Amino acid sequence: MNSICEQPAMLNSDDWQDMEPLLSVQNLSKFYAPGKGCGNVSFDLYPGEVLGIVGESGSGKSTLLNSLSARLVPDEGHVIYRSEQFGELDLYQGEESLRRQLMRSEWGIVHQHPRDGLRMNVSAGANIGERLMAVGERHYSEIRQRAIEWLQAVEIDASRIDDRPSQFSGGMQQRLQIARNLVTHPRLIFMDEPTGGLDVSVQARLLDLLRNLVAQLGLSVIIVTHDLAVARLLAHRLMVMRRGEVVETGLTDQVLDDPQHPYTQLLVSSILQN
Amino acid sequence: MYVAVKGGERAIDNAHALLAERRRGNRDVAELTVEQIRNQLPLAVDRVMTEGSVYDPELAALALKQASGDAVEAIFLLRAYRTTLPRFGYSEPLNTETMQIERRISGTFKDLPGGQTLGATYDYTHRLLDFALLAEGETPPSLETDSAPLEPCPRVLELLNSEGLIEQSPKNDERPRDITREPVDYPAERAVRLQNLVRGDEGFLLSLSYASMRGYGDSHPFAGEIRSGQVTVELVPEELGFPVVIGEIVLTECEMVNQFHGSKTEPPQFTRGYGVSFGYNERKAMTVALMERALRADELGEAVNFPTQDQEFVLSHTDCVSANGFVSHLKLPHYVDFQSELEMIRRLRREAGKQENNAPASAVEEKTV
Amino acid sequence: MSTPQMTQVEGYNFAYLDEQTKRMIRRAILKAVAIPGYQVPFGGREMPLPHGWGTGGMQVTASVIGTDDRLKVIDQGADDTTNAVSIRRFFAKTAGVETTEKTADATLIQTRHRVPERPLQNGQILIYQVPVPEPLRFIEARDSETRKMHALREYGAMQVKLYEDVARFGHIATSYDYPVMVNGRYMMTPSPIPKFDNPKLNGMPALQLFGAGFEKRIYAVPPYTEVQSLDFDDYPFEVQQWEESCAICGSDHSFLDEVITDDAGSRMFVCSDTDYCRERAQSNREQAQENEQ
Numbered sequence: 001m002n003s004i005c006e007q008p009a010m011l012n013s014d015d016w017q018d019m020e021p022l023l024s025v026q027n028l029s030k031f032y033a034p035g036k037g038c039g040n041v042s043f044d045l046y047p048g049e050v051l052g053i054v055g056e057s058g059s060g061k062s063t064l065l066n067s068l069s070a071r072l073v074p075d076e077g078h079v080i081y082r083s084e085q086f087g088e089l090d091l092y093q094g095e096e097s098l099r100r101q102l103m104r105s106e107w108g109i110v111h112q113h114p115r116d117g118l119r120m121n122v123s124a125g126a127n128i129g130e131r132l133m134a135v136g137e138r139h140y141s142e143i144r145q146r147a148i149e150w151l152q153a154v155e156i157d158a159s160r161i162d163d164r165p166s167q168f169s170g171g172m173q174q175r176l177q178i179a180r181n182l183v184t185h186p187r188l189i190f191m192d193e194p195t196g197g198l199d200v201s202v203q204a205r206l207l208d209l210l211r212n213l214v215a216q217l218g219l220s221v222i223i224v225t226h227d228l229a230v231a232r233l234l235a236h237r238l239m240v241m242r243r244g245e246v247v248e249t250g251l252t253d254q255v256l257d258d259p260q261h262p263y264t265q266l267l268v269s270s271i272l273q274n
Numbered sequence: 275m276y277v278a279v280k281g282g283e284r285a286i287d288n289a290h291a292l293l294a295e296r297r298r299g300n301r302d303v304a305e306l307t308v309e310q311i312r313n314q315l316p317l318a319v320d321r322v323m324t325e326g327s328v329y330d331p332e333l334a335a336l337a338l339k340q341a342s343g344d345a346v347e348a349i350f351l352l353r354a355y356r357t358t359l360p361r362f363g364y365s366e367p368l369n370t371e372t373m374q375i376e377r378r379i380s381g382t383f384k385d386l387p388g389g390q391t392l393g394a395t396y397d398y399t400h401r402l403l404d405f406a407l408l409a410e411g412e413t414p415p416s417l418e419t420d421s422a423p424l425e426p427c428p429r430v431l432e433l434l435n436s437e438g439l440i441e442q443s444p445k446n447d448e449r450p451r452d453i454t455r456e457p458v459d460y461p462a463e464r465a466v467r468l469q470n471l472v473r474g475d476e477g478f479l480l481s482l483s484y485a486s487m488r489g490y491g492d493s494h495p496f497a498g499e500i501r502s503g504q505v506t507v508e509l510v511p512e513e514l515g516f517p518v519v520i521g522e523i524v525l526t527e528c529e530m531v532n533q534f535h536g537s538k539t540e541p542p543q544f545t546r547g548y549g550v551s552f553g554y555n556e557r558k559a560m561t562v563a564l565m566e567r568a569l570r571a572d573e574l575g576e577a578v579n580f581p582t583q584d585q586e587f588v589l590s591h592t593d594c595v596s597a598n599g600f601v602s603h604l605k606l607p608h609y610v611d612f613q614s615e616l617e618m619i620r621r622l623r624r625e626a627g628k629q630e631n632n633a634p635a636s637a638v639e640e641k642t643v
Numbered sequence: 644m645s646t647p648q649m650t651q652v653e654g655y656n657f658a659y660l661d662e663q664t665k666r667m668i669r670r671a672i673l674k675a676v677a678i679p680g681y682q683v684p685f686g687g688r689e690m691p692l693p694h695g696w697g698t699g700g701m702q703v704t705a706s707v708i709g710t711d712d713r714l715k716v717i718d719q720g721a722d723d724t725t726n727a728v729s730i731r732r733f734f735a736k737t738a739g740v741e742t743t744e745k746t747a748d749a750t751l752i753q754t755r756h757r758v759p760e761r762p763l764q765n766g767q768i769l770i771y772q773v774p775v776p777e778p779l780r781f782i783e784a785r786d787s788e789t790r791k792m793h794a795l796r797e798y799g800a801m802q803v804k805l806y807e808d809v810a811r812f813g814h815i816a817t818s819y820d821y822p823v824m825v826n827g828r829y830m831m832t833p834s835p836i837p838k839f840d841n842p843k844l845n846g847m848p849a850l851q852l853f854g855a856g857f858e859k860r861i862y863a864v865p866p867y868t869e870v871q872s873l874d875f876d877d878y879p880f881e882v883q884q885w886e887e888s889c890a891i892c893g894s895d896h897s898f899l900d901e902v903i904t905d906d907a908g909s910r911m912f913v914c915s916d917t918d919y920c921r922e923r924a925q926s927n928r929e930q931a932q933e934n935e936q
Contacts, residue, residue, distance in 0.1 A: 032575060033536060097795045104797070119803070126806045133806065134799025140809050140875035162810050282728035354691040358655065457684035457859040460787045586785050596857050599693030603774065606696065606726050609719045609900055610756045610915055614818035614837040616901065617883050622812055 020082060022047050022188060022220050023068070028077035030067045031244070038064040038244045041077070047187070050214060050221040052235030052252065054228060054267070060244035061224040062192055068222060069109055069190040070099035084187065104134050108181030112193040114173035117180070118165045124151065124176055125161040131184045150179040154209060171202035175209065182213065189214075191223040195230055207233050228268065232256055240264045297342045311335040320553025321345055325594060326352030327454065327473050329523050329552055346475075350595045356454070364449060366508040366517050370527050370550075373503040375424040377554075381497035382531060388427025393502060394554070430499035431529050431546060440531065440544040460586050467569055467589060471562045472550060474592030479561035482582050486568045491582035493568050495530040495547060502526040502554050526551050528559040532567050534574060545574065658705040658738040664688055668706035668861070672852060675863035680825025681793070682776050687859035697730055698856030700753045700772035704734065707768060707852070708751060713741045715749035720757035720898065720915035727755070746918050756819075758840040760897045760919040763849035765866055771834045776855040776862065778822040778832040798830050801873065809878050818883070824871045825864055833870075839882045839898045844870040887912040892923035 021044035031037035038060035045051050053061045066072035068079055070091060079091040084106055086098060103109065111117035118127050128147040129137075137143055148158045154175035156168075165173050174194060181189060194210065195203040211234055214221055225231055231238055231252060238255040240248040240263065248261040259265045298305065312319055312335035322334040326349045334352060341347035377393025380386055392398075407413075434440040450465035453473075458466055471479065486493040505525050508517040530547035534540075547567025551558040571583040581587040591597060656662065664686075671685035690698040708714065714734055718727035722744040730753060731742050743749050746759045755772040763769060779789045782800045792798070801822055808816040821838035825831045833844055834853060844851065844864060851864040864870060872880040888895040890911040897919060899912040914920035 096791070100791070100795055100797065104799070122803055122807050123810055125810055126803045129806055130799050130803050132799075133802035134797060138802070138874075138876050140806065140878050143806065143875075144810075282723045282725045283732075286725055286728055286732075350689075350693070353689040357689040358659075358661070360661070454686075454689070456686045459684065460785075586787065590786075595689065596694045599698075600695040600774070600857055602693055603695030606755075607719045607724050608756070608835075610837050610898070611819045611835050613898075613900055613915070614839070614883065618816055618818040622816065625813065 019046050021045055022049075022082055023222075024078075024080040025068065026078045026080070028064070028067055028074050028079065030063050030072060030074040032063075035243060036060075038067070038241065041239075041246055043239065043246075043249065045188075045220055045222065047220055048218045049237065050219075050223065050235045052231035052238045053222065053224045053241060054226065054231050054238055055241035056226060056267070059241040061226075061241050063244075064241070065190055065192055065222065065224045069107065070103060071109075081188075104131055105184055106187050108186040108189040110174075110177055110181060110189060110191040110194050112196045114165065114170070114177050117177045118173065120165050123162045123164055124156070124168070127165065127176060127180045128183050131180065135184060146183060150183050151176075153182075153213070154179040155205075169202075170198055171206055174198065174206055178210070178213070182217070185217070186219070188220045188222075191221060193225055193227075194223065195225070195227065203230075210234060228256060240267065297340075306339060308332060308335045308339055311338050317554065318343070318345065320551070320555040321476060321558070322348045322352055323552040324555050324558055325349045325473055325475065326356065328352050328356045331553075346594045346598050350598070353595055361455075363509055363511070364452075365520070366510060368505050368507065368525070370501070370505055370525065371428055372426045373501060373505045373525070373527075375427070375501055375503040377503070378424060378427075378499065378501040379497070380430045380499045382499075383430060383433070386430055386433065388424055391424055395556075429501075429529060431531065434498075434531070434544060438543075441534075441540075441546060443546065458589070460589075461572065462585060462589060464566075464570075467585065468548065468562070468566060470589045470592055471565055472558075474562075474565075475594035475597065476555075476558050476561065478592055478594070478597075479565055480557060482568075482588065483561040483564040486564065486580070486582040490580045491568050492571065492576060492579075493532065493564055493582075495532045495564060495567065497560070498529045498531040498546075500526065500528045500556060500559065502556065524553050526554055526556050526559045528556070528563040530560075530563040530567055545570070655737055657710075658708050658734065659691075660688065660702065660705045665706040668702055671861045672703065672706065672863060675852070675861050676850070676865050678829070679864055679868050680829030680831040680862060682855075682860040682862045684859055685861050687856050690856060692729070692733070694857035695774055696726060697753070697755060697772040699854030699858075699861070700755070700770050700856075701730060701733070701854070702856060703770050703852050703854035703861060704751060704753050705738075707770075708734065708738055708740060710738075710740065712750045713743050713748055715743050715746060715752045715918075716754075717752065717757060717759070717916075717918075718755040719900075720759070721917040723917065744918050745922075746916075756835050756837075757898070757915060758836055758843045760914070760916045761922070762843075763847060765848035767849040769847075769849050769851045771836075771851065771853045773832070773834045773853045773855040773860075774857070776832060776853065776858050776860040778830050793829060796828070798824075801830060805873060805875065805878075809875065814878060814881070815874065821880075822873050824873065826868050827871075830873075831862060831864075831870075837883065837898055838872065838880075841870075841872045841880070842882065846870075885912060889914045889920060889923075892920045892927060894920070894923055 023045040025041060025043050028041045029037070029039040031039065041064055043051070053064060055061050063072065067074040073092055081089050081091055081102070083089050083102065089098060091099060109117065119130070125144060125147040128150050129143040132143050132146060144161070147161060151158050151161060156172055156175055160168070165176055168176060195206055198206065207230060213219070214234070221234070223234055235252045238250060238252050239246050240255065240261065242263045248255060248259065248264045255264060256268055259268050312331050315338065318338055319331050319334045322337055322345060323329055323331065326334060326337070328334070333355065334348070337348035337351040340351060375391065377391060377395065378388070379390050379392065431440055435442065450469065451463070453466055453469045458470070462470070483493070485491060503524065504522045506519050507521050507523055509520045510517045528549040532545045532547060534543055534545040536542040545567065547563040549559040549562030549564070549566060551562065565582070565588060568582050569585055569588060571578050572585070578584060667686055671683045675681065675683045687699070688702060690701055692698055692701065704714070714731065715722065716727045716731040718724040721727065734740060735742055746752065746761045749767065751768050751770065752759065753770045753772065758769065777786070777789050779792055779801060782804065783789050783792065805815050808814065817838065819837045820832055820835040821841055823831055823833055823841060823844065833841060846867050846869065847864070848866050850866055853862045874880040885899050887899065889897065889899060891913050894914055898915045900915045902911050902913055903909070904911055
């Protein structure tokens, strides 16, 4: 887990065309009120790909992420997922039980606020062990050993295993949340502003860790962020959202270096001015 | 030598005898009659009828007498009686538009068709103890007033309805599920929520309403209309096939008007919160209306941020009979559980001590099964 | 001692509940027996005793009791605690059935917090009073959520609790109301019995019925059904054992109540199961007499 990968794995779109997409999203819409939510979103996500969803707050990014990750039933559209266990699934046509099984096995969800993704009142070890126990692991020492390995993988001292997340710093909590998700070797991770609310130096360390883990484990990731620097560092491809709609899609460097849509241009220039 | 505690039977008999004695009080004072309670403590009777879910002022008064005036105990008595009653049928929906109105007020319109009438209310009394009552002076006969009952009149909220400014009351001809016969599952439909709230503890609902108005909720309602009076109850006997009047009951009804900012399907408009109670229990009708509306947050697509908007939290805890039972069950013996905990605490302390002192400790061991 | 058959009180149906209600409850019981460990919602009635005082157990008892049944009621293992007396009287009054304090003689046993020490036989029914039927309640407050967790067998969160115990104390520290898996499928609370009693549930020849009045749930363990207490492979389930023996009957293998005998905190230990203790003490006396002769 200690080798460092300098760049996001450079995959060409050509490479992906040979593979079947892991996730196919077709005309997905979810609105709370007119203009509030996201509409008519379609895209494919390939194995090993990191897709960034960027846009200002209120642009519908989080609504989209929740609709993709079975936490919010969309009004319209389909999300097709190719599952290891169940084959090709049209998520919202199938049973809720399947979605919930996916959420604790093949998927991971990293929340912006660690308290939404962690059990704050049980130890770090139990937080990591929960998913193992959920899939039937019943050997305490084995569970504990795996928890120690994953604490180390996310650069938390193994001696903290019996401490509660509330005793951890914000950055450590976020790393613990990541370990808790990765312990069952998921294939697809959903992240919502994983570096939001962290200090800049803490952010950098977390990003570095994320980038390494994603590359080493070959994870597919959909990451929502309003921070274009985060997007540039992690994502292969970007989707720019504004008022619930996707206004531009493309390879990360293309979108950030040569934005086509006026709104993307504005986003990119506002970053430069900052 | 210790002998296991015996004598439960005698203890219970003695407790009952003492209770009867205390309830009767000083025998130099005349015994209170059920008729006196019914006539002179009508609001207590109304509460017991409402939460007891039986419209019978005499039985409610009896329950109050038997319960030494404890409303929760009286409600319990009436409920336990109610369970044993056979069901002859379900009445037709009450038409409160035809109510013989004794009191009708609106916080939203100064004047309205049919008018307002204050009726009998504590609202504008100055809360000064009346020592004349202490001296057992007879209450002077009421002044001649023009307080003839109002003519039947349309509900205030229907005036808004004609402009389309308030949501339509969803029409539903299905017979509501009877929560005293079937278990509730969540999310519960509106008819179930309303039944639960009407039977709910007045104090609990009052405090929740207060909380939701103070910011732990999103309730900023207007009292569209509160009305009290008699309504007729009709039943369709199977062998007749048409409704016949089986009696009259006094009801208090409250409709609250709440703002609503619109959803993806609905334009901004007012929404309703509905409450009702037996007798003149106006506080109860208002709190039911407030909480009814608060619990609609989910179906209206509003954010559910507070326990006051959370169906399971509110509806699971409204019932005073259940709540009282569960809290009071702590008075039952828990020797066995406590013994188990005692043993566990001692063991944990021994182990903690062993680690510190490294001293051998024996006593209770656990064996593998 | 068994009491003579008492006549039933006027004005109420046999065993208080009307026959339609009993049928409804029996349907719920049948469903519960068919799906061991699954909590069946039922239209729980108001009983003339408060919720939390055994109304669930009483509704189950009222629905299965017949005129030829012999009823035993215990609370904390004892026949003479006030609540046991009160419930026994209720059925003596409303059903006019024979009651007994002898475990061996009873056809129905309603219990709160204990399983009798004497092994039960096929044909007997043990009815537990249950305050909180949902083993996952203190992990997840929402009923809509816990029902999904059962449906999908999402029991990892309960194991988390046991993990925390081992991590903190070196062993599982739950001492009563210890969760079990029934027939390898549903997680179930055995009601707040001490974990000492848990092994008795496994493969018991008697039918076990559980009634929760307040929460309106009935569940069951049919005779000879596997009931396993949760644990870890390397930290197996274990029960309490006492160094002391019962001060009355000398038992060294039953659940003991601690009794404080003076202001200085002197203690003695006696069987919590009063019938078991009485039986043993009696047989000790007979043994002693035989030895004298």
